[in-house]
Amino acid sequence: MTLMTMTVKQAHLTVPLAALRSVSRQYGALSVLQDVTLDLHAGEFVSVTGPSGSGKSTLLSMLGLLERPSGGQVFIDGQDAWALSDRAQSRLRGETLGFIFQGFHLLPELSALDNVARPLRWAGISRTQARERAQHTLASVGLGARADHRPGQLSGGEQQRVAIARAIVREPALLLADEPTGNLPQALWGEILDLFADLHARGHTVVVVTHDPLVAARAQRHVMLQDGRLASDQGTRPVLTSPTGR
Ligand code: ADP
Numbered sequence: 001m002t003l004m005t006m007t008v009k010q011a012h013l014t015v016p017l018a019a020l021r022s023v024s025r026q027y028g029a030l031s032v033l034q035d036v037t038l039d040l041h042a043g044e045f046v047s048v049t050g051p052s053g054s055g056k057s058t059l060l061s062m063l064g065l066l067e068r069p070s071g072g073q074v075f076i077d078g079q080d081a082w083a084l085s086d087r088a089q090s091r092l093r094g095e096t097l098g099f100i101f102q103g104f105h106l107l108p109e110l111s112a113l114d115n116v117a118r119p120l121r122w123a124g125i126s127r128t129q130a131r132e133r134a135q136h137t138l139a140s141v142g143l144g145a146r147a148d149h150r151p152g153q154l155s156g157g158e159q160q161r162v163a164i165a166r167a168i169v170r171e172p173a174l175l176l177a178d179e180p181t182g183n184l185p186q187a188l189w190g191e192i193l194d195l196f197a198d199l200h201a202r203g204h205t206v207v208v209v210t211h212d213p214l215v216a217a218r219a220q221r222h223v224m225l226q227d228g229r230l231a232s233d234q235g236t237r238p239v240l241t242s243p244t245g246r
């Protein structure tokens with residue numbers, strides 16, 4: 001698969017691209033995340049694993065600003081995301097974060113092209129320009145020839161690639177994927193994982209939630225959750241050089 005070169009906005013290396021500070025999340029009396037502190041730096045490729053119900057999806061939704069934490073703070077690009085106005089928070093989410101949901105979440109009545117163009121239209125980009133960029137992004141995930149197909153006319157692997165194209169069309173620095181191989185036959189995992197490796201290589205910081213060790217093995221840093229707590233955090237991180245030592 002050939003990928004076109006893209007420039008991805010990179011946060012300054014000394015400020016974490018995303019950080020959780022003592023984040024907790026409760027649903028009623030149920031404590032789903034407890035006191036999670038985590039720094040993610042630009043250039044990382046991180047896997048998040050843990051048993052079912054350990055809080056993986058909740059952790060990802062905290063990083064993606066999909067839900068407000070019950071306690072603690074979420075920093076994106078150095079900004080305390082829940083202290084921002086709604087408008088500033090939406091802008092930050094749209095410009096910095098790309099989310100790949102478990103189960104694709106494509107709109108069935110729209111073509112692949114229009115699904116991918118939607119985030120651009122929300123950002124105020126003209127229809128013509130949005131469709132041009134969406135076409136380019138679909139081509140970059142190997143789906144240039146499928147742009148006019150609706151999700152129902154595409155295979156599971158193709159739908160996942162459309163979902164990935166939609167997540168990257170605004171070139172977000174941080175790409176968050178929840179079980180991206182979970183709904184696909186194992187024969188297709190390789191091509192989706194290669195795609196994530198390519199996205200990482202072209203500058204996206206990537207966080208992949210998975211319950212599969214083979215998927216996790218593609219990442220360089222491995223975060224493990226157990227009962228809503230950070231149970232381990234291992235692997236390589238980019239070397240950070242900063243005169244202030246931060
Ligand atoms: P994982 O992705 O690791 O399987 P989740 O983060 O989805 O775990 O969920 C962790 C726990 O939180 C589970 O027990 C789940 O049932 C519960 N949970 C998740 N979302 C909600 C919700 N909206 N309301 C109530 N409980 C929830």
Ligand code: MG
Nearest residue numbers: 056057058178
């Ligand atoms: Mg989950």
